[in-house]
Amino acid sequence: MGTASELQSLDKLVSNALSGQDLQEFNRIHYGRISNHELEIKKNNILFGNENHFEIAAYKFPANKEEIRKPRIVKAGVIQNSIAIPTDQPVTKQRCAIFEKIRKIIETAADEGVNILCLQEAWSMPFAFCTREKQPWCEFAESALDGPSTLFLKELAIKYGMIIISPILERDEVHGDTIWNTAVVINEMGKVIGKHRKNHIPRVGDFNESTYYFEGNTGHPVFETSFGKIAVNICYGRHHPLNWLMFGINGAEIVFNPSATVAGLSEHLWAVEARNAAIANSYFTCAINRVGTEKFPNEFTSGDGKTAHKEFGHFYGSSYITAPDGSRTPGLSRVKDGLLIAELDLNLCRQIKDKWGFGMTQRLDLYVNSLSKAVNHDFEPQVVPRD
Amino acid sequence: MGTASELQSLDKLVSNALSGQDLQEFNRIHYGRISNHELEIKKNNILFGNENHFEIAAYKFPANKEEIRKPRIVKAGVIQNSIAIPTDQPVTKQRCAIFEKIRKIIETAADEGVNILCLQEAWSMPFAFCTREKQPWCEFAESALDGPSTLFLKELAIKYGMIIISPILERDEVHGDTIWNTAVVINEMGKVIGKHRKNHIPRVGDFNESTYYFEGNTGHPVFETSFGKIAVNICYGRHHPLNWLMFGINGAEIVFNPSATVAGLSEHLWAVEARNAAIANSYFTCAINRVGTEKFPNEFTSGDGKTAHKEFGHFYGSSYITAPDGSRTPGLSRVKDGLLIAELDLNLCRQIKDKWGFGMTQRLDLYVNSLSKAVNHDFEPQVVPRD
Numbered sequence: 079m080g081t082a083s084e085l086q087s088l089d090k091l092v093s094n095a096l097s098g099q100d101l102q103e104f105n106r107i108h109y110g111r112i113s114n115h116e117l118e119i120k121k122n123n124i125l126f127g128n129e130n131h132f133e134i135a136a137y138k139f140p141a142n143k144e145e146i147r148k149p150r151i152v153k154a155g156v157i158q159n160s161i162a163i164p165t166d167q168p169v170t171k172q173r174c175a176i177f178e179k180i181r182k183i184i185e186t187a188a189d190e191g192v193n194i195l196c197l198q199e200a201w202s203m204p205f206a207f208c209t210r211e212k213q214p215w216c217e218f219a220e221s222a223l224d225g226p227s228t229l230f231l232k233e234l235a236i237k238y239g240m241i242i243i244s245p246i247l248e249r250d251e252v253h254g255d256t257i258w259n260t261a262v263v264i265n266e267m268g269k270v271i272g273k274h275r276k277n278h279i280p281r282v283g284d285f286n287e288s289t290y291y292f293e294g295n296t297g298h299p300v301f302e303t304s305f306g307k308i309a310v311n312i313c314y315g316r317h318h319p320l321n322w323l324m325f326g327i328n329g330a331e332i333v334f335n336p337s338a339t340v341a342g343l344s345e346h347l348w349a350v351e352a353r354n355a356a357i358a359n360s361y362f363t364c365a366i367n368r369v370g371t372e373k374f375p376n377e378f379t380s381g382d383g384k385t386a387h388k389e390f391g392h393f394y395g396s397s398y399i400t401a402p403d404g405s406r407t408p409g410l411s412r413v414k415d416g417l418l419i420a421e422l423d424l425n426l427c428r429q430i431k432d433k434w435g436f437g438m439t440q441r442l443d444l445y446v447n448s449l450s451k452a453v454n455h456d457f458e459p460q461v462v463p464r465d
Numbered sequence: 466m467g468t469a470s471e472l473q474s475l476d477k478l479v480s481n482a483l484s485g486q487d488l489q490e491f492n493r494i495h496y497g498r499i500s501n502h503e504l505e506i507k508k509n510n511i512l513f514g515n516e517n518h519f520e521i522a523a524y525k526f527p528a529n530k531e532e533i534r535k536p537r538i539v540k541a542g543v544i545q546n547s548i549a550i551p552t553d554q555p556v557t558k559q560r561c562a563i564f565e566k567i568r569k570i571i572e573t574a575a576d577e578g579v580n581i582l583c584l585q586e587a588w589s590m591p592f593a594f595c596t597r598e599k600q601p602w603c604e605f606a607e608s609a610l611d612g613p614s615t616l617f618l619k620e621l622a623i624k625y626g627m628i629i630i631s632p633i634l635e636r637d638e639v640h641g642d643t644i645w646n647t648a649v650v651i652n653e654m655g656k657v658i659g660k661h662r663k664n665h666i667p668r669v670g671d672f673n674e675s676t677y678y679f680e681g682n683t684g685h686p687v688f689e690t691s692f693g694k695i696a697v698n699i700c701y702g703r704h705h706p707l708n709w710l711m712f713g714i715n716g717a718e719i720v721f722n723p724s725a726t727v728a729g730l731s732e733h734l735w736a737v738e739a740r741n742a743a744i745a746n747s748y749f750t751c752a753i754n755r756v757g758t759e760k761f762p763n764e765f766t767s768g769d770g771k772t773a774h775k776e777f778g779h780f781y782g783s784s785y786i787t788a789p790d791g792s793r794t795p796g797l798s799r800v801k802d803g804l805l806i807a808e809l810d811l812n813l814c815r816q817i818k819d820k821w822g823f824g825m826t827q828r829l830d831l832y833v834n835s836l837s838k839a840v841n842h843d844f845e846p847q848v849v850p851r852d
Contacts, residue, residue, distance in 0.1 A: 085490045085494075088490065088491065088494045088495070091483070091487055091490070091491065092479055092482075092483070092491065095479075095482040095483055095487070096478070096479070096482055100478055100482070103472045103475065103478070104475060104478065104479065106732070106733070107472075107475045107732050107733055108475070108733070108736075109733065110733030110734075111733075263849075265852075267852075269852070271849060271852070272849040277828065277831075278826045278827075278828065279826065280822070280826070281822050281825075281826070282820060282821050282822060283820075293826075293828060297835070297847050298835065298847055299847050299848070299849050300846065300847060300848050300849070301848075301849045302848055302849065302850050302851040303851060304851065307848070314826070317744070317745060317821070317823055318745070318823065318826070318827060318828075319706035319707075319709075319710060319741075319745050320706075320710070320827070320828075320829075320832045322706075323706065323707070323832075324832065324835050324836075324839075327835075327836075327839045327846065328846040328847045328848060329846050329848060345493070345494050346493070346494055346495065346496065346497030346498075346791050346792065347497075347744055347791045349495075350737055350740050350741050350744060350791065351741055351744065351745075353737050354706075354737050354738055354741035357704070357734055357737060357738065358704060358705070358706050358738075404733050404734045404737065405733065433669060433670075434669050434704070435667070435668050435669060436704055436705065438668075439665045439666065439667070439668070439680075439701070439705070440665075440705060440707070441664065441665065441680060441705075441707075442707075442836060442839060442840050443840050444664075445707045445710075445711065445836065446833065446836045446837045446840050448684070448685065448711050448714075449711075449714075449829060449832065449833045449836065450833045450837065452711075452714045452829060453829050453830050453833050459687065459714065459715040459716050460684050460685055460686050460687060460715045461686070461687050461688075461689055461694070461715060461716060462650075462658055462659040462686050462687070462688045462689065463689050464689040464690060464691065465652075465654075465656070465658070
């Protein structure tokens with residue numbers, strides 16, 4: 079799928095080029111820790127991954143011991159993947175093919191003890207919003223409560239006692255068949271405990287997603303689960319610090335960022351934004367991006383002077399996880415399906431809040447006051463004029 | 466000053482380890498552009514820098530041509546430096562020694578055509594706030610309008626037609642001799658056009674700065690100048706996305722971030738935060754950090770279990786500049802005084818706003834509503850409870 083010439087991994091490229099003291103310094107300054115704290119992966123799973131063409135990587139984020147609280151160890155997992163069959167195949171067939179690919183990776187995640195798993199944005203379909211064609215793509219939209227994706231994942235959630243976050247194209251039949259970009263949260267008993275709709279919708283380059291759905295109306299919910307307080311910031315929401323902030327204010331300990339974004343548009347921003355959010359809000363962030371190049375049956379244009387084309391660009395994967403202290407894992411491959419696992423001690427969130435004090439020093443009242451002025455039509459910016 | 470064993474530059478380490486296509490891919494993904502667009506520096510200045518032990522680096526950030534607006538080219542400069550003589554010398558002597566070192570670098574900046582220059586946080590003194598001793602350090606505090614630092618820089622501002630931002634320890638004699646951490650803005654006619662006081666004060670590790678000064682009371686001023694709209698986010702304010710946001714809302718095109726921060730505390734965050742702010746707010750950011758290790762006459766403690774010590778840790782320099790499109794310069798040295806220059810086309814700010822639309826998609830009214838609830842004592846976070 080057009081990835082033969084793509085670099086496999088920037089992180090590996092740099093790490094392989096360095097050694098000894100140099101590599102240590104790179105790790106310390108770049109990743110925020112000298113050791114990546116790699117976790118061992120079971121041999122049978124590595125073998126299974128190789129057979130099925132997906133990478134597995136696992137790391138650990140320890141926290142200090144406390145006297146009163148016990149460690150709160152959680153295994154978080156994220157999956158990045160390409161689509162499974164060409165986009166001109168029937169909708170149901172395309173979806174089922176993705177299901178079968180994902181089932182194998184989820185089985186592996188379960189065998190590695192993952193407690194909370196998040197899939198990529200609109201995982202059960204090609205990212206067809208670039209086409210601006212309504213059909214057949216709107217046929218992928220499905221009920222959050224009992225659509226095919228939810229039914230498929232519910233079963234696995236129960237089987238493996240795993241919380242699964244499923245970002246889909248949602249069809250809201252209760253409210254006039256409207257379509258939303260939605261993350262469905264299924265708990266380890268297979269119950270849909272809630273959903274979050276994408277708060278910020280891009281209109282950039284090929285990403286004219288407002289053709290299909292509006293800005294979300296579900297606020298910034300944090301889901302209290304057996305494995306910590308979790309939230310979902312969908313894709314383009316990662317460019318908005320206020321979006322990250324509200325999940326933090328509502329108490330999130332892990333914020334997943336299921337995305338679909340391509341090289342040429344955002345790749346140099348990718349390592350910056352979700353990581354900055356983890357730092358600023360003292361929580362874990364899990365940034366997930368799909369992989370591969372998706373080709374569509376009909377040509378579309380970008381409005382950027384390029385000729386009409388059928389390919390959207392290369393989804394560069396590179397999913398990674400950042401801790402509240404700003405240290406991060408290397409990214410998954412730029413070209414290959416992958417499962418990234420991190421063992422988190424959630425106690426680290428409050429430890430870092432105590433250390434850095436960003437909440438205490440935040441002066442939220444000042445900003446509420448300033449921002450409430452800024453939204454007014456007669457707002458006068460605080461500008462010291464030129465003489 | 467204890468820097469012999471320190472790595473000179475992470476950026477150079479990695480760039481030197483790569484070549485050809487690999488280096489190109491690293492530059493594209495890491496820096497956000499394949500070429501660093503280096504600007505030539507005059508030979509006499511390189512020689513002068515070598516003689517006086519400071520590095521000079523200069524880069525360009527071009528923008529697209531527009532039909533209606535002409536390019537708005539501005540040369541911004543930042544200076545990072547160590548102190549000049551030991552901290553047990555008389556206050557006036559210490560300050561004058563720094564003046565003489567800085568004068569040479571400003572002369573060079575002028576000869577390279579710099580229009581706006583920003584010095585590091587509390588540039589005219591050692592960063593003595595770790596000691597928690599009031600004297601002699603409070604003697605460094607000076608009037609923003611006509612203290613020694615302002616008088617010194619006014620002269621250079623006039624001589625070179627340069628705007629100079631001077632972050633100092635301010636003594637406000639009008640308001641009860643209070644002390645502030647303040648950036649004074651001197652325009653190219655030598656006039657103090659205003660000042661900004663540090664909005665967020667750290668209480669972390671050795672940084673118990675609230676011993677000396679309070680959170681600033683000057684809001685988020687943007688200074689309209691002959692060379693664009695500029696603002697200053699002082700040091701620890703870079704951890705607060707709301708602080709960056711308000712400067713953007715008030716119209717800043719370049720935000721300087723004069724800092725003083727040490728390895729072991731923040732180095733892995735350094736490349737993330739000011740860069741993220743440039744991306745999120747579609748403006749240029751200039752991150753400045755001092756260099757070297759400062760040794761104080763008396764021991765102090767950190768409250769982190771370490772034994773009492775006289776050294777604060779290594780200020781790791783690494784000053785860098787980011788454009789609104791998220792591309793950035795390599796950092797200056799981790800150990801050496803330096804002058805970093807970037808030729809900016811300020812038109813890039815609005816071009817990137819038009820491209821990405823972060824302002825348009827920001828939903829500020831939603832956040833004003835949510836945050837105004839969050840500041841209340843009876844705030845109830847939006848939490849979906851566990852069954």
